[in-house]
Amino acid sequence: MSLFDAIGIAGTGVTVNRKWMDAVSDNLANINTVKRTDEDAFAARYVVATEAGDGKGTQVAGIVTGSPEGRMVHEPDHPLADENGYVKYPDIDMSTQMTSLMMAQRAYQANLQTITSAKDAYQAALQLGRG
Amino acid sequence: MSIESIASVGGSLGTQAVGWGQGLENTDNAQMTRGVTTGAQAVTGTTGIANLAGVTGTTGTGAVGDASGTDFATLLSGGLDKLQSVQSNADDLAVKAATGDLTNVHDYMIASNEAQLTTQLTVAIRDKAVEAFNEIMRMQI
Numbered sequence: 001m002s003l004f005d006a007i008g009i010a011g012t013g014v015t016v017n018r019k020w021m022d023a024v025s026d027n028l029a030n031i032n033t034v035k036r037t038d039e040d041a042f043a044a045r046y047v048v049a050t051e052a053g054d055g056k057g058t059q060v061a062g063i064v065t066g067s068p069e070g071r072m073v074h075e076p077d078h079p080l081a082d083e084n085g086y087v088k089y090p091d092i093d094m095s096t097q098m099t100s101l102m103m104a105q106r107a108y109q110a111n112l113q114t115i116t117s118a119k120d121a122y123q124a125a126l127q128l129g130r131g
Numbered sequence: 132m133s134i135e136s137i138a139s140v141g142g143s144l145g146t147q148a149v150g151w152g153q154g155l156e157n158t159d160n161a162q163m164t165r166g167v168t169t170g171a172q173a174v175t176g177t178t179g180i181a182n183l184a185g186v187t188g189t190t191g192t193g194a195v196g197d198a199s200g201t202d203f204a205t206l207l208s209g210g211l212d213k214l215q216s217v218q219s220n221a222d223d224l225a226v227k228a229a230t231g232d233l234t235n236v237h238d239y240m241i242a243s244n245e246a247q248l249t250t251q252l253t254v255a256i257r258d259k260a261v262e263a264f265n266e267i268m269r270m271q272i
Binding site for chain 1: 213235237238241244245248249251252255
């Protein structure tokens, strides 16, 4: 791997940001998941990134889940409503999630651009031997 | 190695030339003998080719290889091994992509890019080595 360190490191960044996008898509997909008031609401997933153990790149240290408290919404017509007419929605803010999605997407693209640039640089170095 | 073979070719050429000169030395014609003597001297001069065997002694490439710890052949075979492993890695990921087991799309693209770059590097080194060999083979003897 030592020959292509730049590509490998950028690859770890791509992996982490893909997982971040996975987490955001999970959160957004469950933003309208309704639960009974006596159940745990869907807990948002948050990716924790840390530097890689070998000092080359980044890695996902783990997934932290948000609060399962949720927020109570008064919907008496909902089939899951309790006797007081309340259901539980997950405590996820869509604008925050969309902002995270944009950041993850841009970081993903930046790492891919690093790979492309590194590849171009290596190929340019190989041209030294031609002609 | 190629330098050694050229030196040995040069050495044998020198021997043949000396033999040719000695053969001519037995000719009766004084003029010819004289010419042959100069020829023989010239040949003696060209027994300097035998000194080319000194080139064998100065296979400085070997000495350089010893100094750096690795010679070119080791380097080349190491590069080929590396190429082999990188390509088989890319092949594995290609199979995963085809069967739907690939979790990270970029993993395959990175692996195929690395395989491509390593192949280009190996080809460039091979081209250079063959070019150097051909250059030596074109040497005027």
